[in-house]
Structure formats: C-alpha cells, structure tokens
Amino acid sequence: MKRWHWISLAVVMIASLVLERVAVHHHSEDSYWWVHIPGLYGWLGFLGCIGIIVGSKLLGRKWLQKDEHYYDGE
Amino acid sequence: MASELILHPAFLVLLGVIVLPLVPPAARGKVFPLFPLAALGVCWNLSADHSFSVEFLEYRLSVLQVDRLSRIFGIVFSLIGFAGGLFALHLRDVRQQLAALLYAGSALGLVFSGDWLTLFLFWELTAVSSTVLIWSRRGTGSRVGLRYLLVHLFGGSLLLAGILGQVQTTGGIALQLLEAGRLSSWLILGGIAVNAAIPPLHAWLSDAYPRATVTGAVFLSAFTTKSAVYLLARVAPGWEILIALGVIMALYGVIFAVLANNIREILAYHIISQVGYMVAGVGIGTPLALNGAVAHAFSHILYKALLFMGAGMVLHATGRSRLTELGGLAGKMPLTLWLYMVGAFSISGFPLFNGFISKSMVVSAALDARYQATYLLLVLASVGTFLSIGLKLPYFTWFGRSPRESGVSRPPINMHLAMGLLALLCIGFGVFPSLLYAELPYGAGYRPYTLPHLVESIQLLAATFFGFWWFRSRLAGQPTLTLDTDWFYRRPAGWVRRCLVGGVSQLFERADAGILAGIGWLAPRFRNPTLWLGRRAEPEQGPAVSSDDPDATRPKLEFAVTLVLLCVLLFTAAAFFR
Structure with missing residues (x-):
C-alpha cells in the first residue's frame, strides 16, 4: 500500500463519518436505538472483520483444520 | 405442438x-x-x-x-x-x-x-x-x-x-x-x-x-x-424457518471461507453464504424481500460466474489453485485480476456494482419487516464476504509473494471476452438498477442509491479493509483441510465399506473355500467309491502308477451287495406274506 492509498482511504472514511453526522438523519419514530450509534457501520466493519478472523481461526485451530491427507484412507 | x-x-x-x-x-x-x-x-x-x-x-x-x-x-x-x-x-x-x-x-x-x-x-x-x-x-x-x-x-x-x-x-x-x-x-x-x-x-x-x-x-x-x-x-415464500436457515448459511460460508486454502473452495463457500441472503429473503416473504431474493439470484449468477472464471483462469494458467502455492500473479495476469476484481466488488456490495443493488434489497427488507438480528447478522456476513473474496483471495493470489517461480501460460482470448461480458453486465446493472428492477416479479419499489445507504456501505467496506490489513498475516493460506458436515458420510465410509462390503466379501470367500474343500473331499470318493469304506484317498499329485488292486476290495463289496439284496428280499417276503 502506497502512502496516497492510505490518505485516500482516510479521506473517504472521514467524509462518510462527517456526512453521517451532518446529512443522515434517522427521524423515523420506530427506528431502533442502535441506528443512532455514531459510525455504527464503521464499527461493524472493523470489529466484525476482526471477530470473523479471530473466531474462524480459533474454530479451525481447535477443531476443524486437519492434515490435507485426512481423508486419504477412505 | x-x-x-x-x-x-x-x-x-x-x-x-x-x-x-x-x-x-x-x-x-x-x-x-x-x-x-x-x-x-x-x-x-x-x-x-x-x-x-x-x-x-x-x-x-x-x-x-x-x-x-x-x-x-x-x-x-x-x-x-x-x-x-x-x-x-x-x-x-x-x-x-x-x-x-x-x-x-x-x-x-x-x-x-x-x-x-x-x-x-x-x-x-x-x-x-x-x-x-x-x-x-x-x-x-x-x-x-x-x-x-x-x-x-x-x-x-x-x-x-x-x-x-x-x-x-x-x-x-x-x-x-x-x-x-x-x-x-x-x-x-x-x-x-x-x-x-x-x-x-x-x-x-x-x-x-x-x-x-x-x-x-x-x-x-x-x-x-x-x-x-x-x-x-x-x-x-414466507416460511419463517427459512430466515434462520438463510442467516446460518450467510455466516457459515463466511467462516469456512476464512479457513479455506483453495481459491475455488473460497468461492464455493461464498455461494453458500450468498444463497443464504436469498433463502432469508424468501423466508421474510414481503414483496421487497422476494424481489430482493430474485434480484440477488440474478446478480449472484453473473458475478459468481465471473469469479469462477477468474479463479479458473488462474488454474488454467498456473495449474495451481491453493493459496499456499500462489502469489505474485498481478504482473503476469493483470487483465484477469481486474476482471476478477469487478466480480469481487460486486459480491462485496460496492456502490455502482450489481451486488449493491440486490443484496441491499434483502437486508433492507429484513429491517423493514422488523427482523433486527437478521439485519445485523446479514450485514456482518457481508463484511466476511468482502474480507474473503475482495481482500484475502486477491491479496494472496495476485499480490502476495509467490512461493515458487513458474511460468504462466497464456489463456485463450475467448476466456477474457466472457469475463469482460460478465464484468460489463455487473457494472451495467449496478449503474442502471432500473434495468433489473423493471423485470422483477413482485410489485415493490426500491431505491438503492440513497445517501444513508451509500454512507453505510462506504464505512462498512473501508473499516473492513482496515481490519484486514491489520490481521492479514493471519489470513495467509495454510496447507490444511477443513472438516465439514461431509465428515459424517466420508469418515464412516471406510467403516461401512468394511462392514457391508468387506464383511460380505469375507463371508463369500469363506463359503467359497468351504465349498472347494468339500468338493476336494467328495471328488476322489465318487471317483473311487471304495474310499467310502474307509480306505485313505491317494494324494492328487501321487505317483504316476496307481497301486489300486480291484481284487483286494472285491470280497467286501460282494458282502455289502449281498447284504443289501438279502434285506430287500426279506422285506419283500414280509410284505408278501403278511
């Protein structure tokens, strides 16, 4: 990743957070409490990504991943 | 007719x-x-x-x-x-x-x-x-x-x-x-x-x-x-059990794709994940959800075929499909990479690609129908989709370091043309969603390009990228096999074969051997009936000249025949004079 890649990503992320704060309003009476969490989708993306990686790898290491020749004798 | x-x-x-x-x-x-x-x-x-x-x-x-x-x-x-x-x-x-x-x-x-x-x-x-x-x-x-x-x-x-x-x-x-x-x-x-x-x-x-x-x-x-x-x-449509099954599918495919080492296996697990959105949409059963399921099936067929074409091109060109054996192909197959990335952006739900206009219909329909957990879990599954298909697979196939240097064969132009056609359709339907929406079967309008939706998608995708970059070393392929539910019929297969096939064939073998032994015992006795009277059988491969002397057994045989005839005579006489 080059420096300008990171700068572009940061600009896009900050712009989306600012737009969310300024221009996106959840006026609907029946909207849920969690939709008002600032940067909700950013948190979902970041924590969800880490959770999926760590959780899957843990499952794999402890239980699911076996040697490639596991079924060879079938 | x-x-x-x-x-x-x-x-x-x-x-x-x-x-x-x-x-x-x-x-x-x-x-x-x-x-x-x-x-x-x-x-x-x-x-x-x-x-x-x-x-x-x-x-x-x-x-x-x-x-x-x-x-x-x-x-x-x-x-x-x-x-x-x-x-x-x-x-x-x-x-x-x-x-x-x-x-x-x-x-x-x-x-x-x-x-x-x-x-x-x-x-x-x-x-x-x-x-x-x-x-x-x-x-x-x-x-x-x-x-x-x-x-x-x-x-x-x-x-x-x-x-x-x-x-x-x-x-x-x-x-x-x-x-x-x-x-x-x-x-x-x-x-x-x-x-x-x-x-x-x-x-x-x-x-x-x-x-x-x-x-x-x-x-x-x-x-x-x-x-x-x-x-x-x-x-x-509207069978609620399908909502739960759809969510399970969406997450199941995501988890197993993280563990998979074969690029086509990663794509296969993400078929399960994406079909999960469709199944959930059918389960929600509202016109918007059903339209979403159909639209997502339409989009999915286009971008998934494009992705399989990309992975197939890698296999065709290198003869390999394991992440542990791939890497550094960006300079050698740039066109394939970019066409693949169109499919990857589509499945990940990037704005202006067809996945964005169809997946969001199902997800929005879940929230509209007040299935909050379903909504959040489907959003989480879309994080996993971008992680595996948009980041892990291309990073370790095209950008990672190649574990071994080898030549790349030039694919036929028609393979690129087919990928180009599908990439064009993915972008075309993404930019002009009304082309697809006009053909949907259920009467429910939907606008994908709204500011909240764009902001949410951009945040989600950018943040997923940050998470990937931080943990990318953990996502490198490993030369392992991941157990799945096929274990339940693959693992016992050997045992079942031993019991049903091996056991039966062993029984037949023993019966076969028993019958042969019986025949071996009976054959000399029918050839030489005197053996029934207690003489030992001559070995099969015995001396060339037989030592049998018919006169030696004649008196015994005459005595036996006379005894039988006498018995017959006595019984006949008894029956006659009764």
Whole structure:
C-alpha cells in the first residue's frame, strides 16, 4: 500500500463519518436505538472483520483444520 | 405442438445435445453458445402468461408455464449459458460440452415447469448432467463426483417422496404453495434444501465445485443452487424457518471461507453464504424481500460466474489453485485480476456494482419487516464476504509473494471476452438498477442509491479493509483441510465399506473355500467309491502308477451287495406274506 492509498482511504472514511453526522438523519419514530450509534457501520466493519478472523481461526485451530491427507484412507 | 416445443427455451438448448455431436469437432465450441443465445432470445420475448402442456398418461404436464418469476430466471440462465459457452469456446471435449448443454437445458426446463412431475424430471437431469461436469476432471473427480451424485440422489428421493405425498393429498400435480402442516411439504423442502446447500446438507457444494473442470465450475456455480432458490420462492415464500436457515448459511460460508486454502473452495463457500441472503429473503416473504431474493439470484449468477472464471483462469494458467502455492500473479495476469476484481466488488456490495443493488434489497427488507438480528447478522456476513473474496483471495493470489517461480501460460482470448461480458453486465446493472428492477416479479419499489445507504456501505467496506490489513498475516493460506458436515458420510465410509462390503466379501470367500474343500473331499470318493469304506484317498499329485488292486476290495463289496439284496428280499417276503 502506497502512502496516497492510505490518505485516500482516510479521506473517504472521514467524509462518510462527517456526512453521517451532518446529512443522515434517522427521524423515523420506530427506528431502533442502535441506528443512532455514531459510525455504527464503521464499527461493524472493523470489529466484525476482526471477530470473523479471530473466531474462524480459533474454530479451525481447535477443531476443524486437519492434515490435507485426512481423508486419504477412505 | 412441434412449433410450441421448438419455442421452449429448454428444448432449444436440449436440441444442442442432439445437434452438437453431428457438428465437426473443430466447430463445436463455436456452435455451443448459439443454443443458449437462441434460448435467451426466446425467453426475452416470452409473454408472462404463456403456457404449453402435453398429455401424459392421465396427467396434463405443464411443460412451459411462464410468469415474471420464471421468466427472469430463464433470462439469467440462458445468459449465463451463453457466457459459459463463450468461456469454453476453445474446449475440445464433447462430453463436457454436452453435459453443460444438458445441464443448462434442464435448469431452464425446471424453472418453466408448471407441475411437479415435469419439474422432478428436470431436477434429476440437472443432478446427472452436473455430475458429468465433475467427473470430467481427471484425478480426484471420479470419487468426488460419486459423492456428489449420491447426495443429489438422496435429495431427489426426498423431493419425489414429498411430491407423491403432495399429489395424493391434493389430487393434482400442479405446482402450488406448500402447506406447513403436511409431511409431504417438509419432504419437498428437504429435497430443495439439498440443492440450495442449506447446512447441514450443503457439504456436496464445497466438496465438488472446487474439483470440477475449469469451465464446468462456471456452469455449476449458476444453476443448481439458484434453481432451488427459484423453487423456494415459488412454493415456500414466507416460511419463517427459512430466515434462520438463510442467516446460518450467510455466516457459515463466511467462516469456512476464512479457513479455506483453495481459491475455488473460497468461492464455493461464498455461494453458500450468498444463497443464504436469498433463502432469508424468501423466508421474510414481503414483496421487497422476494424481489430482493430474485434480484440477488440474478446478480449472484453473473458475478459468481465471473469469479469462477477468474479463479479458473488462474488454474488454467498456473495449474495451481491453493493459496499456499500462489502469489505474485498481478504482473503476469493483470487483465484477469481486474476482471476478477469487478466480480469481487460486486459480491462485496460496492456502490455502482450489481451486488449493491440486490443484496441491499434483502437486508433492507429484513429491517423493514422488523427482523433486527437478521439485519445485523446479514450485514456482518457481508463484511466476511468482502474480507474473503475482495481482500484475502486477491491479496494472496495476485499480490502476495509467490512461493515458487513458474511460468504462466497464456489463456485463450475467448476466456477474457466472457469475463469482460460478465464484468460489463455487473457494472451495467449496478449503474442502471432500473434495468433489473423493471423485470422483477413482485410489485415493490426500491431505491438503492440513497445517501444513508451509500454512507453505510462506504464505512462498512473501508473499516473492513482496515481490519484486514491489520490481521492479514493471519489470513495467509495454510496447507490444511477443513472438516465439514461431509465428515459424517466420508469418515464412516471406510467403516461401512468394511462392514457391508468387506464383511460380505469375507463371508463369500469363506463359503467359497468351504465349498472347494468339500468338493476336494467328495471328488476322489465318487471317483473311487471304495474310499467310502474307509480306505485313505491317494494324494492328487501321487505317483504316476496307481497301486489300486480291484481284487483286494472285491470280497467286501460282494458282502455289502449281498447284504443289501438279502434285506430287500426279506422285506419283500414280509410284505408278501403278511
């Protein structure tokens, strides 16, 4: 990743957070409490990504991943 | 009748199965895509109430029943048949070509069936023809194909049992909505669940698709699971159990794709994940959710075929498909990389790509119908999709370091053309969503390009990238195998074989040996009856000159015969003078 890649990503992320704060309003009476969490989708993306990686790898290491020749004798 | 039949999209493609072997081998590849192209033209012009039926025994088989739902599936099946044909233009394997045409034709026949019997016939034809596409790959293909076929025969049996129950209960064979209280409905649902790859009945997909041929995998990714989604939308909309199953599918595929090492296995697990959105959409059952399920099936067929083409190109060019054996291909296959990335952006739901306009319909429909947990879990699954398909796979295939340097063969231009066509469609439908929305079957409007939706998507994708970059070293491929539910029939297979096959053959061997031993004991005694009187048998390979002296045993034999005759005489006399 080059420096300008990171700068572009940061600009896009900050712009989306600012737009969310300024221009996106959840006026609907029946909207849920969690939709008002600032940067909700950013948190979902970041924590969800880490959770999926760590959780899957843990499952794999402890239980699911076996040697490639596991079924060879079938 | 003949003219009606020739204008049936399925029969047009099936006609290719008869015509193609008559074409000179060098021209077969070029003729192949014409059949699905003709079917596409017919599908496009079919009116929504068109129908055609034939008499069979005491039933009226509705072989062509068109409505907006079947028409849109017919269009996309024909389209992908054409794109797959273009991708396989260079192919010189008539078995694969015929199997692919039979598979595409059967899938078309299935979606245009108006009754259970016609549907079942095409359902089984898709199973058989797709098995040939797996068998066509040399090496592991035969054993995998057998497992694939057995699972689908099991699914087909469930479906047939359900259909028989349904026909007995309703007295008719017409396709109609399933009723929740009936056993036959659950059997039908079980049969559909096998083809839709709903866990725990999904393992055939991740087992077989990565081991199919390069072109076979493109066709496989399109038809079986999506025709099952079509049937679910047709007969079980609004079944709430499908929401839970859909969410499980969406997350299940994500988790297993993180662990997978084979690039086509990663894509296969993400078929399960993406079909999960469709199944959940059918389960929610509102017009928006059903439209979302159909739209997502349409989009998914296009971008998943594109992704399988990209992975197939890597396999074709390098002969490898494991992440642990790949890397550094960006400079060698730049066009393939960018075309693949169009598919990756589409499946990840990037704005301006077709996944964005269809996946969001299902997710929004979940929130509209007040399924909060479903909504959040489907959003989480889309994080996993971008993680595996948009980041992990391309990073370690094209950008990572190659573990070994080797040449890359130049792929035929038609493979790039097919990828280009699908990439164009992915972007076209993403930029102009109304082109797809206008054809959707249920009356529900949707606007994908709203500011909140764009902001949410951008945040989600950018943050996922940050998470990936931080943890990317953990995502590197590992030379391992991941256990899945196929363990339950693959692992005991050896034990079952030992018990049922080994045990029976051992029994036969012992019986065989016993009979031979008996014959060995009896044969000399029948050859020389004096042995019954206690003489030892001469060995088989004894001396060339026999030492038997007939006079030595004559008195004993005379005594025995005289005794028998005397007894007969006595009994006769007793009977006579009584």
